[in-house]
Amino acid sequence: MALPILYSYRRCPYAMRARMALWAANIQLEVREVSLRDKPAHLLQISPKGTVPVLQLPDGKVLEQSLEIMQWALAQHDPQGWLHADGEAANHFISINDGDFKQALDRYKYPERYPEQPQLVYRQQGEQFLLLLETALQQHPFLLGDSASMADVAIFPFIRQFAAVDAEWFAGSAYPQLRDWLEGWLESPLFAEIMQKFPTYNEMIA
Ligand SMILES: N[C@@H](CCC(=O)N[C@@H](CS)C(=O)NCC(=O)O)C(=O)O
Structure with a gap:
């Protein structure tokens, strides 16, 4: 089965918050670490704004904001109750x-x-x-x-x-x-x- 694809950059704080939620939720992923100076064409094709993180789901849906990715991940599985707070x-x-x-x-x-x-x-x-x-x-x-x-x-x-x-x-x-x-x-x-x-x-x- 195809895995979601995460375009990420290790030191980016937005990508860190997204990875924290994806990892906490134990989502299996293909992680594509990008060079911000040489972004992959596929990333720019699915998200022309060209920032990371970007998550492409197996059905083709693209989440291109870190908070959206966190929400999605935790809606799948939120073992630590990060969404429980107000x-x-x-x-x-x-x-x-x-x-x-x-x-x-x-x-x-x-x-x-x-x-x-x-x-x-x-x-x-x-x-x-x-x-x-x-x-x-x-x-x-x-x-x-x-x-x-x-x-x-x-x-x-x-x-x-x-x-x-x-x-x-x-x-x-x-x-x-x-x-x-x-x-x-x-x-x-x-x-x-x-x-x-x-x-x-x-x-x-x-
Ligand atoms: N609002 C976006 C911001 C993401 C963002 O600005 N990421 C930076 C890296 S930390 C980026 O990709 N910048 C594009 C660039 O440097 O070319 C989000 O929450 O995901």
């Missing part, structure tokens, strides 16, 4: 993450591309979201309660990137609960599985 609250956190926070993250990570402001300003913009997460994590071990949800899984790959820009600063920053939460995800067996290396997919020899 969906509206999860969407609230995720929309800030994917909006203002992602914008600040890009600027903080590549300040040379955004010379309008010093890097510190971009970090401070991102910290508004860190503070929101820290406050939530002071109430309970995960963003929406006592167990993990879509929100935790969808957001932690972006916090990982933010933390890595200046690891020393993050280690001493005012977000201890967030640091523990992030560490918990980075040390999880599931994260190790989704970060395994796949050879870059080569259409010519596939």
